[in-house]
């Protein structure tokens with residue numbers, strides 16, 4: 001006779017598996033963090049193996065048939081709490097999605113990722129796209145296959161996008177990037193015709209220690225908890241989380257360009273506050289994880305751009321910064337500093353772009369990857385298409401492949417559908433920030449005086465505490481009353497640059 005187990009027992013069994021898989025993934029994250037921050041060069045090969053072992057163990061746990069049966073059984077139970085129900089539904093979705101990929105496919109794409117990545121490194125070294133092209137082509141073929149395995153209604157790209165931004169699709173993105181194409185060029189043209197601002201003070205010598213100390217001051221003011229995190233140096237700044245009680249950020253120091261560390265610390269700080277604000281009681285479960293990449297990016301960009309590149313913020317922080325760098329900044333007024341940090345200038349490299357031109361870089365990648373996945377664009381034609389789009393949207397042309405089509409690692413990793421989330425993050429950030437101004441009456445006064453934690457608390461209440469409960473669009477509607485709306489960003493940017501460039 002089969003004994004029917006109580007829902008509480010079944011839920012406990014589910015939770016145990018999900019949390020053990022999370023333990024494995026978080027152990028991988030510790031190894032990944034170490035690899036970027038401390039690991040000696042010779043550790044590379046064995047570390048790759050260790051990471052692969054942990055990843056495959058976690059994958060096995062989360063795709064095992066009994067786990068799927070457990071979730072299906074639980075999903076049919078009527079006596080779960082709301083939170084429990086939501087976790088089960090989301091975990092079952094994840095399970096079904098994972099199951100659509102055959103083990104042979106997972107193996108193939110894992111191998112192709114390292115082949116494409118190595119080819120990308122090599123082709124950057126020799127500055128030749130042709131070395132990368134055949135491996136990238138194989139990766140694209142696999143991604144098309146993956147989209148078919150997942151299934152989709154309208155566009156194969158939708159299936160890939162879903163991994164990073166659940167609920168988003170080509171229809172939504174075509175609409176928002178259509179707005180970008182229509183509304184952003186007139187603003188950019190006006191700025192181009194205005195007198196350019198001076199940002200040369202960023203390129204003086206700024207000693208490492210003082211840069212570091214100021215970044216810690218800012219992180220503390222934002223409410224980043226150093227007892228549940230730390231900051232280290234790495235080649236590329238990033239945030240990684242092992243649990244809300246251990247969320248780490250990294251940054252990079254360039255003594256001859258101060259802008260580099262300043263923005264990466266505030267940006268990564270925004271990501272880290274989100275991770276520290278996720279509910280620890282939901283550790284390893286969907287409600288304990290971030291909603292989407294777009295929402296993650298909305299948190300980092302809200303802090304970096306709406307707050308950190310805002311005039312109010314520097315009322316309090318600029319005198320502090322001048323104390324760290326009295327010689328470098330003695331002749332730079334706070335207004336000149338503010339204008340310089342917001343300089344708009346079309347350029348070739350996405351990661352160095354300002355708040356306005358940035359979205360053209362993303363738009364170009366979005367249009368290209370959509371066409372690569374649908375088969376309307378061939379890999380071999382990529383450099384030419386890339387260059388003509390940069391010319392069309394930004395009026396700049398790459399000197400070589402390295403400053404052109406070879407600049408991003410994303411496609412080598414198979415991350416098709418990732419880029420749009422960068423722009424979505426900025427647009428959601430503008431909407432959320434506009435909402436804070438309406439809901440926190442003292443916001444401007446608080447920021448002017450360096451009191452930033454009221455904003456952090458607001459974000460905790462509106463975004464962080466919910467984990468994956470809502471999709472990005474649902475979350476945005478709950479917070480602002482409407483879904484993604486490029487006009488709010490446009491309004492914000494229009495006002496900001498009118499002030500800076502005297503438009």
Ligand SMILES: [Zn+2]
Pocket residue numbers: 267271297300
């Ligand atoms: Zn980010």
